Amino acid sequence: MGPGPDRREQIVTVSATLFATKGIAATTVREIGETAGVFSGSLYHYFPAKNAIVAEILRRYLDDIHTRFAAVTARTHTPEATVRGLITETLTVIELHPNPTAIYQNDRTYLRDNGLLEPVDRSSRSVREYWLAAIREGVADGSLRADVPAEIFYRSVRDSLWATMHWPIRAEHSKEEFAELLITLFFNGFAAR
Numbered sequence: 001m002g003p004g005p006d007r008r009e010q011i012v013t014v015s016a017t018l019f020a021t022k023g024i025a026a027t028t029v030r031e032i033g034e035t036a037g038v039f040s041g042s043l044y045h046y047f048p049a050k051n052a053i054v055a056e057i058l059r060r061y062l063d064d065i066h067t068r069f070a071a072v073t074a075r076t077h078t079p080e081a082t083v084r085g086l087i088t089e090t091l092t093v094i095e096l097h098p099n100p101t102a103i104y105q106n107d108r109t110y111l112r113d114n115g116l117l118e119p120v121d122r123s124s125r126s127v128r129e130y131w132l133a134a135i136r137e138g139v140a141d142g143s144l145r146a147d148v149p150a151e152i153f154y155r156s157v158r159d160s161l162w163a164t165m166h167w168p169i170r171a172e173h174s175k176e177e178f179a180e181l182l183i184t185l186f187f188n189g190f191a192a193r
Helices: 005-022 029-036 040-045 050-075 079-096 098-106 108-113 117-141 150-166 168-172 175-188
Strands: none
Touching (some): 029 050, 050 079, 079 117, 098 150, 117 150, 150 175
């Protein structure tokens, strides 16, 4: 493969896999170059440093989350439908981007220590607003419970969704089935009626 956007894309893809499986700190520029079929010195033609690759991976990841969440809010007409859509899209992101998801979840200390966490957290805070806006709207129109603070509902749903990437039973269900199970649990609870 010659120089250009395809080589840059290959470097990003290879790096994401290495970072997710080995950790960012344990992955060397030399290893990235060897795996991508590029001399490690040539990597600097595409990225000024390893952390620039990390930043690019996470930027793309968060951009996709924003794009998907914005589409959900544009196409849904009720707070419950919006929350349902956000749940489904979160599971889609986990399925489509397992490596960036693992990097974000497993390497937060590295990201913080290397000045990479603040841009990610800033973007995450704006992602949070998609959820809270829908939840607050649901509380205001009476379709969602007012006795559970929006922040608690949001954090419970968010943390549960992101944790599912580690659940061994996750593979037993299609994404759609799994989303529907979680939606049922979040909206209806587990107590028999």
